[in-house]
Amino acid sequence: MRKLIWLILLAGHVTLAQDRYELNSGWVCAAIGSLKATGEKISEASYSTKGWMPATVPGTVLTTLLNNKKVPDPFYGMNNEKIPDIYKTGRDHYTYWFVKDFTEKAPAGNQQVWLHFRGVNYSCDVFLNGKKVNSARHYGMFLRQTYNITKLLNSNGANRLAVVVYPIDPVGNPNGGQGGDGTIARNVSHQYVAGWDWIQPIRDRNTGIWDKVTIERTGSINIKNPHVITKVPGVREPKGPQEPAQIIASAELENPTAAKIEGVLQYQLDGQTVKQPVTIEPGTVKEVTLPAYQLNNPKLWWPSGYGPQNLYAVRFQFLQDGQTVTDEETVTTGVREIQTTWNTTTRSKQVAVNGQKIFIKGGNWIISDAMLRFSDQRYDAEIRYHHDMNLNLIRVWGGALIERPEFYNACDKYGLLVMQDFWMSGDCNGRWVDPMKSEDQWTRRKYPNDHTLFLQSVTDQVKLVRNHASLAIWCGGNEITPPEDILRPMKDSILPALDGTRWFVDYSNSDEMSYNALGGNGDGPYGIQDPTHFWEHRTFPFNSEVGSVGVGDYESLRRFVPQLNMQFPQYKLKKVDSVWEYHKYIGYDQYLDPYGEPKDIADFTRKAQVVNYEQYRALAEGFSNRMWDWYTGFIIWKTQNPWTALRGQMYDYYLDPNACLFGLRNGSEPVHVMCNPTDGMVTIVNNTFEEQRNLMLVVRFYDHSGKDSFVTQVLTYIEPSSVKRILSVKELMTSLAKSKGIFLSLQLLDDKKQVVSDNLYCIPDELGIHSGLQGLGHAGLKVKANSLGKGKIEVTLTNGVTEPVAFFNRVTLLDANKKERVLPVFYSDNYFSLLPGSEKKIVVEYDNANAVLISVEGWNVSPQEVKVQ
Template sequence: MKKLIYPYATLCIAILFLLLTADVLAQATRYTRGIGRYPGDDAENFNPLPAPASDQVRNLALYRTVIHSSSYDYNLTGQLITDGIIGIDMPVTYSGFTSQDGELPKNQCLYLVDHNPVTRLPIQGSEGWIQISWSGPLALPVFDSLIFGFDVQGDNASQAAWSVELSGSVDGTTWTSIRTATGAGIPGDTISPAFKYFLPGNHRVIPMNCSPGEGLHHLRISFNAPAVSWWNIGGLETFLQGDKVTFLTSSTFTSAWMDTGNPQEWVSVDLGAPSQVHEVILDWIRRGDGCQLQHSMDGQQWTDWIAMPESSDGTRDLLIVSAPVEMRYLRVLIKHARAIPALLSELQVMGTGGKLWQPKPAAEMQDHKMLLSGGSWKLQRASEVQEEGLNLGRPGYNDRDWVTATVPGTVLSSFLNVEAIPDPNYGDNQLMVSESYFNGDFWYRNEFEVPQPFIRDRVFLQFKGINWKAEVYCNGRVVGTIAGAFTRSVFDVTDFIHPGSNAIAVKIMVNANPGGVKEQTAASPDLNGGVLGADNPAFHATIGWDWIPTIRGRDAGIWDDVLLTSTGPVTLEDPFVDTRLPLPSTDAADVMVAVNLVNHTNLAQEGILEGRLGEVAFQQAYTLQPNESRLVRFTPVEVKGLHLSHPDLWWPNGYGEPNLTDVNLKYVLSNGSVSDEQHFQTGLRQMTYSGEDKALRIYVNGVRFVPKGGNWGFAESMLRYRSREFDIAVRYHRDMNYTMIRNWVGMTGSDAFFDACDRYGIMVWQDFWLANPWDGPDPDGDSMFMANARDFVHRIRNHPSIGLYCGRNEGNPPPSLNQSLANLVDSDHPGMIYFPHSAEGPVSGYGPYGAMPASFYFQYRATEKPHSELGMANIVSKESLDRMMPADAQWPIGRMWGIHDFCDGGAQNGAAYKKLMEINFGPIDQLEDWLSLAQFRNYEGYRAMYEAQSRNRMGLLIWMSHSAWPSFVWQTYDYYFEPTAAYFGVKKACEPLHIQWNASTDSIEVVNYSHSDVKGLIAQAELFDLNGALKWSHRMNVDSRIDSRQNCFPEEKPEDLTRVYFLRLKLMQGDEVLSENFYWRGPGTEEALGDNFLLRNAHDNDYSALRNLPKVPVTMTENGRQTNADETGFTLTVKNTGDRPALMIRLNVVGEQTGEQVLPVLYEDNYFSLMPGEQKEVLVRVRNEDTRGEKPVIKLSGFNVIAK
């Protein structure tokens, strides 16, 4: 027996060891949540979790996803039939009319009342009228003055009499004249020169003081001016005692779905899981005709269930079944006998099963910091809450029926996370979400336990970011208010917080000027921006631009962290580190460290401030008087160690390493306890500039810096990025050889963004929150704006990545703000440049933004100043398209593409892109072919934008490098973090040392953007015919100076070269290839791309012969796979084993078992081409956490490739 025990015990131990090891490995790799699911790192994700199923009969439809066939407007959507609110009154609906077009479609009728003078409606002829109408129980709001805005064309010399009459009506039939304005010639008054710059030169206004009285439902403005041949109506601005009055019905709220009265309408609810349904209750405001209930398990195949009686009395239908019916989806089908829309207020589905939610556990407390993320946060529309904030902020308040909230997160994302709305980023789901529901204030509340050891002398409640304004309550006490989307707020709650159960309530107040909804179409992206600019600092882009839809609720919510901190009596606030170098030498650095010491008590406090910068330690004793705040500084005068020898400086990408230095500060009281401490990283570097009044040149540590990068209009449509997503995006920028990101209009405010830029050496062009004046008005006041600006500068000034500050996009700030911003940067972030205008003065801009031939950029956009915006559409892969929209909407290109920004009109000019595709490749009738060929266009266009800058090397920030939602335009990688061919065209063009073809001069060039001269180079060019045969080659020796373009030699075409051919360039030093480039070339065409002034003379090449190339075999061999705790790297050899060129070879990482794509991925190269018999080695890297537990493998494809 003894002989058997030992092996058996050994076996048990071995098995146990293997099990424990497997468990440890499984825990070591925490997989991310999947492609497009943000936040992706579960440690940063505080979305609610599914709760165990319940056997209790309940309303399974409450806060469940609803899809509708149509909605009358953007307010009365299907979402409202499961919001738990039963309405009985008719809603207020709005209609707009013009004499020319009659009743306007819903995406245009708001132009008359959206407070945006640049959204205009045309009326031909000398006379006409516009009309706005409210239907329902409420009359139009009372006003006492208005401004009628328009622009005209006509005979400026005419003095014919004109009249403009304002009339009102109760019933739309009988009209009463309210006020008439008259004159001679062209009607109205001109506007101020400052505003005229951004409006048509002939824009005019007619102000009217009037007393229309109450009870009106209709207003009409009639105009007659013989001198005018054409009107463009900009709408009405109405006022009462000087305050704005809005006619937008989203300012009212009725909980009901209203269809458009089509012969067949429907609304369906997803119960979340198979359910047993006992009864259905429908509450109508106006019952539909021929109603029938249907059910389904998949939402596709429907079974008729209950035909509702036509003669039902009252407004409620109670449908009880004899035995429970299993279903997941329930649909109400309406077959209208009359063209009268139905109004369904609420749908209750009583039964068992369905889906429930529970809060994610709160984050763990760390030392004396308690992150209030996760936990018991709840959310409710303020209109449904009767209690005051003092009561809501007490423990024990019954919020059982509130929505489980996500904090940090927006109101909209909280509803998405519990599946109360469909994903607004998919298809046209944004139209399923009610504008008016989210255009209201919301209450958040949270209850949490505070352990006794946490509480010290002082306790602070901190908000890192809310939108737009907030009232804060704690344990039945008023804490304070917050104003603006980009300010941190810290409240001393020492007297409020106690050990045990605590509660806070936060009332989030939505924007005062939300504006109207924009709906993009296949034809038009609508006009950018709008009146939301009056609320800045706000997330102005959420009103809708030509690259992002209108975000319901405008991203109101608690969008950044909330935390409790506990300190001693003295805190450290606003530390600042500043570096000065003896330029041009970088052998030494003088560093200054400053911090505010704040005594929060009525007693004097003695202590020592201890600091450490890297390895340099320093300290000083300070006695603070009661309630004193004192700014203290350490300089090399007091601390010799702050004069550093041979410091590890922070350098931008391509110029050196982005070295970061640890900074530690703490205030130690006389009793030896640490009152407060601060830990952060900074970079030692100095910014200098020249040409501020002509053409800006930027220097980092005395070395000229060329900004190459892109604009970020917005990080993510619902503010769901966390440190993982920012790391991925900025890491991609580093991989593309970028050096700068423009934080356009300051819309990205997360600390994690700036941390990532510091880490990867990407500099930041930091805008303040002012869009082009065409895109929105000035802020309504300076005080809130400047309070946010000061706090934000203090928040980011220790980041070495901050490269400059800009006041406004494509315009100047108002004079008072401009001076205040300049003074702020000068005093609080010394050494940094501030300039007011993003596209004039020392920089240039204004696009263009549509696809252009490569030669255009060399001829017209090789700018003499840093250029702030230039871009084109960028088409995604089929995998991303499938994630974006349903299959039946993908081809032909149409409405759904327009919703996702690929519109024929607008700045993106999708019509020109499609025309260019046709010129390049001929007619294309298959989706897969169009997507594949579009990658040629993506690569060529994005590469050319940067290569064209070689002439002056002043820098380019494209519009845009990053996409905030699933889009077809202005991006290098897509919303799902898949790099498109454009990514690799950019990566190629932005190489620090680069060889290229100049599309304007037809010559070969070497460009040096690096930080040193390079000698002993060989520039080589080769021409291959369409079949891949080498027809010409040439090489020459080159020495490349820093910041230079070397013109090497012209391209020479032999007579026997095919019409379509290939140009390959190499820049070598000995046997090492430092840069390689590949171009497809074709005969020019005479066909212009379009009618506007940029496109009339723009022509491009005919590459259609590429489509005649046969499929060629390409092999891929994995040479090695290296896996560590974080990442797996593949070294691949890709070889063209065929006898023709293999073009646009695409590597795609997928899971071995499922074949599902893995993203993000770093590809050393992709969308590359190989001549017959050639091979290429490529390194591919993927983070293990993104593999979802599968072995990652490479899938090979390409334009004319057969993977072998």
Template structure:
């Protein structure tokens, strides 16, 4: 039987002649941090103090344990970041140049001092650039010249921390006769029958040995012979329970076990979990253009999505528990689709396992983003090899429903001035329209592939044409008011978003000492977007009087603006289902403390946007659009009822009201006309719609023009709860629980109360309830100062 020995202990890292203890999996930065050689790059402006790390070469060393006792011994690296030379007592075993692949080296009968030497990623990228020529990109750093996590080189939300190291497990595998090299599971469902086809490849030490594979799944068993180094075993599971996205059904998973046998002696075992479901991507043309609708088990979906970035600049620090916490947060916000963005990595099995269990659909980008990528060697061969490895590695996961060729590169070629600069040089089109669709079609024919995001489906249309395929909406954040989201109805919005700073306690930890200010050196260092603070200011000034010199008010208003902006887009686009078939918010998470588009900040704290997503991504939603109330019902049951419409003054008087019945079918949208006499007029009036505990509020004027009354409310405090009772209109009330205690969390975000209404906010992690502290942690709209 194959024996695997983890090689996690006993490593050292060479630094200026010294040998520092090293953790594997890990990276140079985390080892230097643990040894006290570098400061925490997340704090203050320390990021710049550690930039030298990415410019150095590094060596890891340890003794290789005995390799005897079997016919073959392999040294296996699941992930080397990135350009490495592997030596044993000075003898070169091999070289690597791809972070996204595993590597295996024959060490049969060998022993001695094992060294893994990493070349600076900068040096390698610059060498490749010198060989293949300059290629344009959205950022100056040379990430497109090597197969490494692009955002290691910084992004408009991330630090520049160029890593090196053994970022995934290392082990010694010893085996005899044969081992399982690869299993490619093709899982299909047809006419109530689940089919599992396991294509098996083996590696042998003895060519003549007869081999058999035996597989089992769902109580069914099957056997097949191995002809040379390959074979296929097929199983059928009658009436399998279908795997569904969250909100559409359950997520049953089936254990699959495949055993390699020689004369009934077990040689190796492969185990995974699978789910039975079908997935299609409907891109048919219609009167609006051409669609982009995911269909799972025959059910057409409006995808309620978020974009996912690597949750840490040092991915080896992301534990199974951390993946699950972050993805449970996503599910708790009503999310049913997570897009793994192309500037990051193929995530670990822990990520996809959690998505399988939580019913989160996964849209997986291949790792290409925001640059022209050379198609010459040494990159081309690495791209195909990594694609083949990772497609097969991730195939068992029912949550994975879409392969995407790249992020914004087709768009960049057309609109960002790349085409004339390239002058005919390769830029990645051959990957996105050639290599990658061929690999997916050959290895994973059950899943759809799209060439990029955004992508209109062909060069006949602009790559970012909202009427065709996927669309990225960034003109709004960069240049316009978020009201402009309502000007178009894209077929599928794969990226859009609005910035806000992280939670107060996160900023306090990241920027210790002194007073916080929006334009302080520390705050500006933790704002990576081009003119980010300028865009935040202009976005505020369209709606509010800018709070000059008042950091607390600036912090609150930017959080409000972020939540309102994203909600404006989602409410509008959901109201146009099925023409628009999905929104994927940029972004769910942050990898460090930073002002960004995230709903969950770099310390894992939920911003008001997170709670707003819970509202606008719920199965049922009310939204006011022009002279209509739109009733959005994504539930499996019909929704019927009556909506109470009230035209009100900001002083709290009801100017007019009506009760109107509605009926929205399952997974459908319905409209209710708003009578003209209920339409609010001027800045002193607003419209409220209530039905089944849900509310929509429409103020026709920007906040800066609304004569809000001075908010008056009563506050009562009990263990784990804060209750606020309004005596006036209280708009966008927010309890920033982390101001009470860094560990405290509130269970809701922004809430608008009419006079006489109350809300109870659950608060966890609050050690010493203090009514006076609660008052200072509550924010809402106030009269202009």
């Protein structure tokens, strides 16, 4: 629905009616091969579109076909094999006309109407009311289009827009290589659509009008690409009054009329107005920089875990003759400054925000949905999950795209810094000799075909997202630099001119980021590892990709694995079901067996969750243990899947979290107590800017009957952003664990006896087997659930004094009628254990109007459902 805003100045001058709306419904489409008419004819109202298929815009051809039940769900089972691939069908098969009828009257006077496309993949011609709009065909997935359609609108207000969208060329051979045969990278587009080691090929290569289409009405001057730079000198603290920050703002002003126009460009911030008189010549675009402004006592923006995410709305306006507002744009930004220095101890880059060094705990992000079905709600949920994992950075991988403003909005909100790659990958762009590629390394090194288009796209996309507080790092490409004649302009002219406030690293595992003294590629490993590996094996000091497994639980698998294929992998027999292989299963190998050889698929997924938790807790702890000594940061490969893959994910495609998320959440706590499994050293990590005083460290062991062996209680403290080693429990732990294993409980309490950090390790016996855990007695856990208001429930779990440890419990929110999981849901903790005589409260947050139930189950806890009081 259109949102009409009438702005009335106090001086009595009435502004133009500001009007901007999205064309996101009512589209129809047809394959190009089914039509013989020209674009001029199709875009006339008299041309019949009867029988055309309803189209999804924003969306792709494949999305439209799926929504019209013309193809099966490519995310389920082997369905993707039933959909024709563009490499075999030819490009015309997925070349489509898209038509939209809309109402917009031709404006009077100097009023202007603009048509905006935020993303079309890959090339297109645009027609309106019988006339061609673009003089030459548009190319490029990452290049916005804007057309002044004022003179093309019909006087009666009834208009027809027709767009023919052509797929990329070449489409690439999906031969099983990373990016298929690599030729997909000849285009300025995303590369994963030809297939990767975590996804099968997207059959139409995501052809379509994939991002927003909007209509905007302005006066004689159109404000474009407003830009806000914030400078925060000195070393700041999140609390207390602040020294001033400096604001530098600019915008482009377009004058499409035949007359010279004089006026004032201004912006409003925190109740103040900054102005700049300006004259714009006819038919020109002029960039205008306003006077620098000192913002007193600013409310600063901080990464998650370090301080609040304060945001400011900056409203730009152009006042013709200083009186009538012809256009306005609002930018939401945060006041903060990103700095980087070289840490000579670790030999890697160190990131700071507002003068304070940040230990980077990050996740690699591909894209929200492989078929480009984006939504504000999904972005918000996914970024919140990353926030809930106690991460502070997301790296957007170079085989995908410059993420959408809605993604950045969520990162701004939740405090996730962003490392944004450009569209390069070592796999496709020639870093390695690769027999799967159709062209040699030197040829691939010159991709894409059109370097000018690449640079135009860089310019455009930088302008699209540069105002976001969360954007911290630009990266030339994934594991490779762009060709020299692309890299140099980006690094030396485009980014300094359009931004100039962020670190640009030439490629993701560059020596400039992390000195590669150990050999290899500078990242990894990627598979499952013994938890001790993360503690004792030194990897790259700012590791851009390091990861492990990520299979979901039984309910997660049921969503996309047919019942006949619910056959768990058998490591000893080297047997993996075909659907599991198709969905890129990565093996758990021998790491499940210490918990008991899996009996069936449900048992396999249950034990996989224990391993998931242990893997990612150990990863976070191992890196944190060597903070500022070996490491300045790590970025997990990877934290999410945009497809139903079976590897590298903290939650599944359907936004159902698995134990990876909560193991990482525990290990990445801002203040965390942990134990090195090799030397038994109990250590505290402080990832905040504040000294933590009057902490009480409590160390206990529990056997499998619940008997407590108290070890010690130590009053301690820890400096800001530091690691402190307290004591070793190695000798006692080895002795107690010898026959059946043991539980090690570590707790940090503050001076009010509130739990700051709670960490429980399940230590195996001398053979490395969890023999005691396999025979753990039943725990009679008591559960209560109380509503805290709309969309919020508090679950209280109590374990009796005489009970054993209630091990590895999952709380789940169910629809009370369907008895299915509500998704997405956010849990303050999950996959947790309760000691004898302890109580734990879990807060569950969700957005669902239906009646709900709480379900609880655990390793040695019987499943139960509880009504919400």
